[in-house]
Amino acid sequence: MKSISIGSSKLVSSRLAYGCWRIAGTWEPSEVTSDSVKSGIKAVLSAYEAGYTLFDHADIYCHGVAEDVFGKALKQVTGMREKILIATKCGIRFPGEPWSDSPQRYDFSKQHIIDSCEGSLKRLGIETIDLYQLHRPDFLADPDEVAAAFAQLRDTGKVREFGVSNFRPSLLSALQKACPxxxxxxxxxISLARLAPFEDGTLDQCLENKMTPLAWSPLGGGVLGLHENNAPPGHKHHVSLNLQETIQAISEARGTSRSVIALSWLLKHPSKIIPIVGSANPKRIQEATQADDLELTRDEWYRLLIAARGERLP
Ligand SMILES: NC(=O)c1ccc[n+]([C@@H]2O[C@H](COP(=O)([O-])OP(=O)(O)OC[C@H]3O[C@@H](n4cnc5c(N)ncnc54)[C@H](OP(=O)(O)O)[C@@H]3O)[C@@H](O)[C@H]2O)c1
Structure with missing residues (x-):
């Protein structure tokens, strides 16, 4: 796979990232089995062998088990740590933690950011996190307090670079002003199933500030890879028949899969979006890398956009 710089930093990533949300095979730590751990390790090593060098985590993925599984995978391959970038996130807290009556909440307090980072480092079995992200905006976030936490993590060598996730442009600007x-x-x-960042200023801000957009659920959680009739229940995105047919027609014309078309569509944007592939299936993890070699034409890109919008452009 080709490589790409992350934002204005010295970090260099593969063109597609691998997302570790699903590698424990469940959200529930009590449901994790030795077989699900083996499958998770296999998925991570398949991604590594396929050329992915950016791996995305969060402290909450299966309550830390996903980071733990990844740490086990890392130990199996000599030299893997030095060849990859490890990203993780903090800031979402589960209900019932630490007190039984604690609500679900977001927490960007300095103490929580530092504690969560140390927990991730331990589970991942590494000395330094390459990219540390705030997961979802905390309504009570104080930019100066976040900046102090980030500075401490950088100065103690625990984190190299910082970013955010799910931030609206105005909050990102406020935080950036406070951060050293x-x-x-x-x-x-962002995907063909979720177009909002194209119009709400999020991508404009990335272009202006030379920040890299990382695309989570680039296949809408899988629905863009499927025929609508086969979509399993519970997919949060509805994909119209017209969009399904347009993806299908372009994938047939290009001799590739629907997933590859949906990923290539993101890659074409000038903000240099890095899609985070979330499959735990080694065949699909490998297949997704074809997107890096496929440049959609402007016409193809706009046919897909119009089908995704469900209406003509103004
Ligand atoms: N920052 C945030 O708030 C946030 C939120 C969600 C996710 N994320 C990050 O984004 C990453 C990717 O998210 P995601 O997992 O939702 O990405 P995704 O790539 O859109 O979806 C992956 C899911 O789609 C299924 N799938 C893919 N291709 C398929 C096909 N052709 N047919 C049927 N099913 C197919 C996969 O199943 P198989 O495993 O069976 O292939 C998997 O369950 C996560 O791992 C995480 O790192 C971040």
Whole structure:
């Protein structure tokens, strides 16, 4: 795979990232089995062998088990740590933690950011996190307090670069003003199933500030890879028949899969979006890398946009 710089930093990533949300095979730590751990390790090593060098995590993925599984995978391959970038996130807290009556909440307090980072480092079995992101905006976030936490993590060598996730442009600007370092990514949900960042200023801000957009759920959680009739229940995105047919027609014309078309569509944007591939299936993880070699034409890109919008452009 080709490589790309992350924002204005010295970090260099593969063109597609691998997302570790699903590698424990479940959200529930009590449901994790030795077989699901083996499958998770296999998925991570498949991504590594396929050329992915940016791996995305969060402290909450299966309550830390995903980071733990990744740490086990890392130990199996000599030299892997030095060849990859490890990203993780903090700031979402589960209900019932630490007190039984604690609500679900966001927490960007300095103490929580530092504690969560140390927990991730331990589970991942590493000395330094390459990219540390705030997961979802905390309504009570104080930019100066976040900046102090980031500075401490950088100065103690625990984190190299910082970013955010799911931030609206105005909050990102406020945080950037307070931070002594550049925020280098905004990890956002963007795909043919979610177009909002094209029009709400999020991508404009990435272009203006030379930040890299990381695209989570680039296949809308899988629905863009499927025929609508086969979509499993519970997919949060509805994909219209017209969009399904347009993806299908372009994938047939290009001799590739629907998933590859949906990923290539993101890659074409000038903000240099890095899609985070979330499959745990080694065949699909490998297949997704074909997107890096496929340049959609402007016409193809706009046919897909119009089908995704469900209406003509003004
Ligand atoms: N910052 C945030 O708030 C946030 C939120 C969500 C996710 N993320 C990050 O984004 C990453 C990717 O998200 P995601 O997992 O939702 O990405 P995704 O790539 O849109 O979806 C992956 C899911 O789609 C399924 N899938 C893919 N291709 C398919 C096909 N052709 N047919 C059927 N099913 C197919 C996969 O199943 P198989 O495993 O069976 O292939 C998997 O369950 C996560 O790992 C995480 O790192 C971040």
């Amino acid at each position: 370092m550049a925020l280098v990514v905004n990890q956002i949900e």
